[in-house]
Amino acid sequence: MPQLKQVLEEEVLPKVRKPLRYLGxxxxxxRKDWQAVKxxxxxxxxxxxxxxxxxxGLQILYxxxxxxxxxxxxxxxAPWPDLEQELRxxxxxxxxxxxxRPLADFDCLGFTLQYEMSYTNILxxxxxxxxxxxxxxxxxxxxxxxxGGPCAYNPEPLAEFIDFFVLGEGEEVILEVFAVMAAHRAxxxxxxxxxxxxxxxxxxxxxxxxxxxxxxxxxxxxxxGVKVKEPGAAPRIVKRVVRDLDxxxxxxxxxxxxxxxxxxxxxxxxxxxxxxxCRFCQAGFLYRPVRERSKDLLLQQAEKxxxxxxxxxxxLTSLSTSDYTCVEPLLQEVLNRFEGKNIGVSLPSLxxxxxxxxxxxxxxxxxxxxxxxxxxxxxxxxxxVINKNVTEENLMEVAEAVFQEGWTQIKLYFMLGxxxxxxxDLDGIAALAAKVLLRGREILREKGSKxxxxxxxxxxxxxxxxxxxxxxxxxxxxxLLQEKQKYLRNRIREKGIVYHYxxxxxxxxxxxxxxxxxxxxQALEEAWRLGCRFDGWxxxxxxxxxxxxFRKTGIVPEEIANQPLxxxxxxxxxxxxxxxxxxxxRREREKAYELATTGDCRFAPCSVxxxxxxxxxxxxxxxxx
Amino acid sequence: MRLCLxxxxxxxxxxxxxxxxxxxxxxxxRRAQLPLxxxxxxxxxxxxxxxxxLAVGVTSEGEYLDLPLKGDWPAEExxxxxxxxxxxxxxxVAAVPVTQRRESLMAIxxxxxxxxxxxxxxxxxxxxxxxxxxxxxxxxxxxVLRRGKKGERQVDIRPGLWQLQGWAENNKLILHxxxxxxxxxxxxxxxxxEMVKDTVSFSRGENFWGENIRxxxxxxxxxxxxxxxxxxxxx
Numbered sequence: 001m002p003q004l005k006q007v008l009e010e011e012v013l014p015k016v017r018k019p020l021r022y023l024g025x026x027x028x029x030x031r032k033d034w035q036a037v038k039x040x041x042x043x044x045x046x047x048x049x050x051x052x053x054x055x056x057g058l059q060i061l062y063x064x065x066x067x068x069x070x071x072x073x074x075x076x077x078a079p080w081p082d083l084e085q086e087l088r089x090x091x092x093x094x095x096x097x098x099x100x101r102p103l104a105d106f107d108c109l110g111f112t113l114q115y116e117m118s119y120t121n122i123l124x125x126x127x128x129x130x131x132x133x134x135x136x137x138x139x140x141x142x143x144x145x146x147x148g149g150p151c152a153y154n155p156e157p158l159a160e161f162i163d164f165f166v167l168g169e170g171e172e173v174i175l176e177v178f179a180v181m182a183a184h185r186a187x188x189x190x191x192x193x194x195x196x197x198x199x200x201x202x203x204x205x206x207x208x209x210x211x212x213x214x215x216x217x218x219x220x221x222x223x224x225g226v227k228v229k230e231p232g233a234a235p236r237i238v239k240r241v242v243r244d245l246d247x248x249x250x251x252x253x254x255x256x257x258x259x260x261x262x263x264x265x266x267x268x269x270x271x272x273x274x275x276x277x278c279r280f281c282q283a284g285f286l287y288r289p290v291r292e293r294s295k296d297l298l299l300q301q302a303e304k305x306x307x308x309x310x311x312x313x314x315x316l317t318s319l320s321t322s323d324y325t326c327v328e329p330l331l332q333e334v335l336n337r338f339e340g341k342n343i344g345v346s347l348p349s350l351x352x353x354x355x356x357x358x359x360x361x362x363x364x365x366x367x368x369x370x371x372x373x374x375x376x377x378x379x380x381x382x383x384x385v386i387n388k389n390v391t392e393e394n395l396m397e398v399a400e401a402v403f404q405e406g407w408t409q410i411k412l413y414f415m416l417g418x419x420x421x422x423x424x425d426l427d428g429i430a431a432l433a434a435k436v437l438l439r440g441r442e443i444l445r446e447k448g449s450k451x452x453x454x455x456x457x458x459x460x461x462x463x464x465x466x467x468x469x470x471x472x473x474x475x476x477x478x479x480l481l482q483e484k485q486k487y488l489r490n491r492i493r494e495k496g497i498v499y500h501y502x503x504x505x506x507x508x509x510x511x512x513x514x515x516x517x518x519x520x521x522q523a524l525e526e527a528w529r530l531g532c533r534f535d536g537w538x539x540x541x542x543x544x545x546x547x548x549x550f551r552k553t554g555i556v557p558e559e560i561a562n563q564p565l566x567x568x569x570x571x572x573x574x575x576x577x578x579x580x581x582x583x584x585x586r587r588e589r590e591k592a593y594e595l596a597t598t599g600d601c602r603f604a605p606c607s608v609x610x611x612x613x614x615x616x617x618x619x620x621x622x623x624x625x
Numbered sequence: 626m627r628l629c630l631x632x633x634x635x636x637x638x639x640x641x642x643x644x645x646x647x648x649x650x651x652x653x654x655r656r657a658q659l660p661l662x663x664x665x666x667x668x669x670x671x672x673x674x675x676x677x678x679l680a681v682g683v684t685s686e687g688e689y690l691d692l693p694l695k696g697d698w699p700a701e702e703x704x705x706x707x708x709x710x711x712x713x714x715x716x717x718v719a720a721v722p723v724t725q726r727r728e729s730l731m732a733i734x735x736x737x738x739x740x741x742x743x744x745x746x747x748x749x750x751x752x753x754x755x756x757x758x759x760x761x762x763x764x765x766x767x768x769v770l771r772r773g774k775k776g777e778r779q780v781d782i783r784p785g786l787w788q789l790q791g792w793a794e795n796n797k798l799i800l801h802x803x804x805x806x807x808x809x810x811x812x813x814x815x816x817x818x819e820m821v822k823d824t825v826s827f828s829r830g831e832n833f834w835g836e837n838i839r840x841x842x843x844x845x846x847x848x849x850x851x852x853x854x855x856x857x858x859x860x
Contacts, residue, residue, distance in 0.1 A: 013640060019681075020645060023637075025713040026712060027652070027713075256649075307656065308656065309652065310655035312652075342663050
């Protein structure tokens, strides 16, 4: 497309604020010969470049697919409003970064669903690419549109727009999916019979074709479950899991952006999964079981990525890196090997204990200003309800270690609106923060420091998520959440405490889209038509347009977010199987109300969540290897 | 040792800001596996010093940087190693070891040459182009508005405009500009373009000019008395 290239480079890109978002010629980007491959795919990230390029999953899938001679994968990100406007005025279709081709030229588009608030961007990408929004309006000529990622475990709000979803870990299944598509086209002179190829794809474990299922409702419009419509489609779709992380593909040559992106460093994935069992945490249930990567392999991978990227920092990533059984020796060796090259190490998440503070001390040769921890709730009672096995003692120990070691700031994450919450729990947040601040002052004074400690209290609102023990829970109304936010603000009086909270309207929409069924697609489409984009960005979020979209489509979002569900109710995601049994989630919820905690199966006896029993996988720890 | 490297920033890299370029260059230098030198202190940074910043959208064939290395390295090999790992649009052209110069590149460079292409809405003759340039050069002074940390101020750029030539070429006015650069006085090509447009618009009108002006830096130089040297000659 030399013409499009010229128009973009000469006329469009000079007018947008960050043209580097759209170039696609970064170091390690792959530009393959279009004619030399059998299948052309496009990874579509429904957020801006800087967010998408910080996502390890993109780098993994891009690497896996492009390593195959028969396939190519290019990228597209949600265009920032300035580019969208330029494209619309000039009637230029949205294009892939690598070869500047319109979306419609590809055989397959894959969206990653990381966050509910990116859904309007999905519709916007399809529309700007010149593709019909609804799956049934896209014929044999159009690319197949697939989607995966954590939100694919309840994809019903997107069911009308996406041809098929993939449940589970993408690198485990993507090549099977592409093999089916390529073979299908090979015997049809490069063309596809869409219905037929979807049937073939539906035979792959982990693939969910929503048009093969029908959502049922009673006379009152109450959701009754999902029924198989297409003969042969599986009644339940089970997720795909990498059994052994040492055998899994890892990207040795990740793309190195020109722009400064959100996570501008190399990512070393030390483990996958977390079995701490926090009852609100969807990731904890979706990514089971815990699988660690061996230390020696990680060191080799670090050498390779460093050689091929030139990054100045290594991040040891996972849901909870301090839980990695070899974290200390790994950290020591990484520091030893890379110190001479002036490559630093960072830990993205810290458990609330002094062990973690010691790890942080190791990696931060340069004193950064502060550390972040997540006690999540303000009282022991509520922490027991959510199974966050952290005590006030743990937190005070952490606070002492932090201030003793010379940091002056500590950031604490909490959640408002958790099940069973009372005002005493909010008072607890204020009291904990005050206690930490006080201890910080004492320690800094004892050390003769003139600096004053700061405690940042960052409060989000509880969002009930599918496939968690709290999936039946209602979310507090927006008004109640706001009242609680205000209440807490009034309880926090000390000068050294900074208080932040998230917009309640956003959390409300998250809950609506996390738990909604197929009917929500109409409201989503309407909101997009009204102009909603980048809803996760506060400068773009327009709640009044969302209200209008719900009004126009006759959907009452409060019925989805704010109503409790009973164990008898059919759930829109009941046919999608994470491997964790629904019965287990129910038991966990009941234990929550009894203030009974559940141990981590890495250290405590197996609590029989079902994952290892049903998916033929097991927890893999590397300690002692 | 210290190497002085000449590099180009081509079409594919023209949207890089100076900050983007420094980041991309540091990563490439690290990939090249050269014995780099880092500063001392709590927050060691890579020792590289650049001659001059290049604005977003501007290409160049004559950019320079000084790169200290541990031990002696053949300049040729360093160029090859870096070129093997540079991203699209950046390229090392030549290198020499720094033996004489003690000042930084930034301190000694005082002349920059540019080639500018200004699209026109109507074709012009070569003679007309020459007349336009003569009109511009005939102005004894030309002040532009600059915004700095201390607010706005007027600066006369005429003394810093050392050379200006013009050609007519396919509905374009091509300029070759030599301007003063560096700490003693700095004239930007955009300011010279403004001066040209302003002067010519008087007779031709605003509609004479097309869009998408392209600026290309031909090189950075050291002017000493009446002689002009490339930074590689003054290493």
